[in-house]
Amino acid sequence: MVNAIEVSNISKQFVLRHTRSIKEAVVWLVKGRKGDLSEKFHALKNVTVEIKTGETVALLGLNGSGKSTLLKHISGVMLPDTGSVKTRGRVAGLIEVGAGFHPDLSGRDNVFLNGAILGMTEQQVKDRFDDIVEFSEIGQFIDTEVKFYSSGMYLRLAFSVAVHTDPEVFLIDEILAVGDEPFQRKCIDKIQELARDGKTLVVVSHDLDLVSRICERGILLEHGNVKFDGSIHEAVALLRS
Amino acid sequence: MSAISPSELTTPGLGSGLRDVRQSSFLLKLLVRKELKVRYRGSVLGLLWSYVKPGVQFVVFYVALGVFLGLERSPRNPDGLANYAVYLFSGIVLINFFSEALGNAARSIVNNGNLIKKIYLPRELFPVASVWVSAVHFFPQLVVLVAGCIIAGWQPNFFQLLAAVAGFLIVGLLATGLGLLFGAANVYFRDSENLVDMLLMVATWASPVMYAWTMVQEKLGPGWFAVYQANPITIGVELFHYAFWFPTTDGSAAMPPDLFSVWLPVGLAVSLAVVTLGQFTFRRLEGRFAQEL
Numbered sequence: 001m002v003n004a005i006e007v008s009n010i011s012k013q014f015v016l017r018h019t020r021s022i023k024e025a026v027v028w029l030v031k032g033r034k035g036d037l038s039e040k041f042h043a044l045k046n047v048t049v050e051i052k053t054g055e056t057v058a059l060l061g062l063n064g065s066g067k068s069t070l071l072k073h074i075s076g077v078m079l080p081d082t083g084s085v086k087t088r089g090r091v092a093g094l095i096e097v098g099a100g101f102h103p104d105l106s107g108r109d110n111v112f113l114n115g116a117i118l119g120m121t122e123q124q125v126k127d128r129f130d131d132i133v134e135f136s137e138i139g140q141f142i143d144t145e146v147k148f149y150s151s152g153m154y155l156r157l158a159f160s161v162a163v164h165t166d167p168e169v170f171l172i173d174e175i176l177a178v179g180d181e182p183f184q185r186k187c188i189d190k191i192q193e194l195a196r197d198g199k200t201l202v203v204v205s206h207d208l209d210l211v212s213r214i215c216e217r218g219i220l221l222e223h224g225n226v227k228f229d230g231s232i233h234e235a236v237a238l239l240r241s
Numbered sequence: 242m243s244a245i246s247p248s249e250l251t252t253p254g255l256g257s258g259l260r261d262v263r264q265s266s267f268l269l270k271l272l273v274r275k276e277l278k279v280r281y282r283g284s285v286l287g288l289l290w291s292y293v294k295p296g297v298q299f300v301v302f303y304v305a306l307g308v309f310l311g312l313e314r315s316p317r318n319p320d321g322l323a324n325y326a327v328y329l330f331s332g333i334v335l336i337n338f339f340s341e342a343l344g345n346a347a348r349s350i351v352n353n354g355n356l357i358k359k360i361y362l363p364r365e366l367f368p369v370a371s372v373w374v375s376a377v378h379f380f381p382q383l384v385v386l387v388a389g390c391i392i393a394g395w396q397p398n399f400f401q402l403l404a405a406v407a408g409f410l411i412v413g414l415l416a417t418g419l420g421l422l423f424g425a426a427n428v429y430f431r432d433s434e435n436l437v438d439m440l441l442m443v444a445t446w447a448s449p450v451m452y453a454w455t456m457v458q459e460k461l462g463p464g465w466f467a468v469y470q471a472n473p474i475t476i477g478v479e480l481f482h483y484a485f486w487f488p489t490t491d492g493s494a495a496m497p498p499d500l501f502s503v504w505l506p507v508g509l510a511v512s513l514a515v516v517t518l519g520q521f522t523f524r525r526l527e528g529r530f531a532q533e534l
Contacts, residue, residue, distance in 0.1 A: 073254075079529075
């Protein structure tokens with residue numbers, strides 16, 4: 001098996017910026033750069049992770065441990081300060097479903113817009129449109145503006161677009177709590193189906209029971225460091241202890 | 242993004258600039274369509290606002306400048322500009338296009354921050370989409386302008402129409418370049434959008450939209466006039482005058498010297514340089530958009 005994702009030795013520092021205006025920056029320069037203009041903290045420290053094609057991996061950790069930051073580096077939203085990230089094939093993030101939705105557009109328009117944002121071509125969206133609508137169970141409301149949707153409908157449609165983008169690597173950030181119980185089960189079935197088809201999955205979730213059902217491997221992060229990398233059950237046990 | 246083959250390792254998050262925009266033309270089309278749909282949502286007049294606003298602006302300027310300040314040629318004012326209404330409006334539509342394009346492009350990255358923070362896509366799409374949206378809004382104004390020109394006896398030749406296209410292209414490129422530059426800078430310093438507002442106010446008066454270029458030449462002398470002429474917006478406006486206003490006059494009005502041999506290439510070159518600079522700055526800054534927004 002080849003590697004789908006190679007994260008080598010990346011570090012990321014965040015600047016907790018104090019200033020937001022040119023004026024303050026100029027004053028700081030004139031005063032001879034006294035004091036630090038900004039505070040910094042390490043979100044990720046020398047993280048190295050290799051994920052093989054077809055693996056299902058959960059990123060675990062408490063809030064602020066760097067899980068989502070790592071996911072953003074894999075998707076390319078962020079670039080590391082040092083180290084490198086490489087991916088194979090198309091990567092799609094189910095990162096906060098509905099980020100590309102616009103409330104004033106109809107469900108149909110949003111399917112097209114969101115599909116394109118997630119990297120689908122015009123033909124792909126057209127071909128999969130019926131499947132997307134069917135999976136989302138939106139039915140006749142597809143031509144209604146999404147601002148009139150219930151939050152469950154909204155998430156269902158967004159999730160449906162995302163799972164139909166068909167990339168090689170799926171990044172899933174805390175979105176498995178979609179809709180009601182039956183739909184949630186449907187989503188999890190879909191994700192397991194993707195895993196069976198040999199897609200690479202990287203999941204961030206606080207629902208430990210759920211991730212231990214979906215994933216085989218767990219990576220436990222703590223303060224931006226990899227604390228444990230191994231079987232999901234050990235990782236969950238370690239986090240719970 | 243769709244061009245990645247599954248057999249190679251690639252580094253995510255490194256785009257290839259404006260070339261990516263061409264590859265994501267489907268997404269660009271949808272973004273433009275979204276903006277157009279959303280712009281006048283919930284308003285009774287809808288797209289008509291794109292006619293009403295420049296219409297009112299035109300009337301105000303025409304009455305104040307043309308009539309009160311005496312720029313319009315009339316029996317009592319033989320030194321004024323013939324067909325001042327056409328002269329004024331052909332400049333206003335181009336300035337409006339530029340203002341809207343740059344104003345929205347400069348805000349586009351911050352306004353789409355939610356998306357940029359979460360999903361990787363070529364971020365150049367947002368400023369470029371803003372320019373396209375403005376181009377669509379420019380079209381109804383162009384229709385009004387042409388209607389006005391025809392009433393005033395407009396009979397352009399092919400070369401004059403080509404001049405209009407060139408003027409539009411120069412200004413569109415300039416707006417794209419500055420939009421990339423200020424859009425990226427706005428992520429770090431929100432002052433940038435205020436700077437743009439100020440710049441746009443200056444731009445309206447720094448080109449011969451309301452007045453004639455000859456007045457500038459008289460006051461500035463040849464040296465400074467060359468500086469004034471090097472402004473791509475000035476060149477664009479003069480090309481528009483040449484295309485729309487000049488054919489409605491008796492042909493005695495003077496066009497700026499060397500407009501086609503010198504200034505048109507200069508305008509194009511300056512605009513392309515600004516696009517290059519904007520692209521360069523944008524790419525330097527875009528790596529940290531997600532954490533700064």
